[in-house]
Amino acid sequence: MRYLASSAARAAPAVVLAVVLAASTVWAQPAAPPAPVPPPATDFPEIATTPFNRVVPMNEARTIGFFTALFPDCSVEGPVVARLLTKPEHGTVTLSQGSSFPRYAASSPLAPCNSRKVEGLRMVFEAAEGYEGLDRFSVLVIYPNGTATNLDVKVSIR
Template sequence: MRLVVIVLGLLLSMAPAQADKVVASGRPLQLYFAYATNPDCTSAGAVVVRVVQPPEHGRVSIRQTGVFPNFPPANPRNVCNRRRVPGVQAIYTSQRGYIGPDLVVLEALFPAGRGVSVQLPIRVM
């Protein structure tokens, strides 16, 4: 009985799987965006985003642009959520006429030296 409770506790504590992003065939989709922002909403430096694994059925473009951040209410940078801040976007576009799954893996490198890798499953309809 104790083993069942432990296993159930481990299963409940696991993060949910990331949902597929859904897009119409041939249409652009913002896959990911990132920013590094100071408390006064100025840039804390450039974020570099790289495609680690390109999609099999489309392309990804990376561009520097203004983005709306999404800081939680307790974060002092929360006031920045109402305005564009310097950032970077990754945009996916499938091959025209393709319908089915695709996958992109990106790596984001932040100015303070932190890096993250994200797997982004896509469902093209």
């Protein structure tokens, strides 16, 4: 009997211990994985492409474009930025800030600004020495208000 009592005494703590362990064990659910990060947007609206044809004399650098954005009082809205997307094969293009006279159509509300020099972006083309023929390149022009155009520039060198 003593053996049974002692056996029971020994068994009781084990049972109590098992009960305590079972009562104190917390079963946690695995954490949900973080939500996937969406990829960057790739469906930007198309930027219009505008033909831009010019004729320049051989062996001379010429301003073939001047880009500005003006308020109705002829003050500049902000800088115009341009990026050369494809280079010409038979010449060089230089994009630089400068001032010039704008050339708005007579029907434009900005036509009175044509008589004033304003700040803007000048595009100069110079053909390779002695080259005569056609050249082509493209430029992205971005205006201060966020509008943009791709210029498909074709230059006839004569």
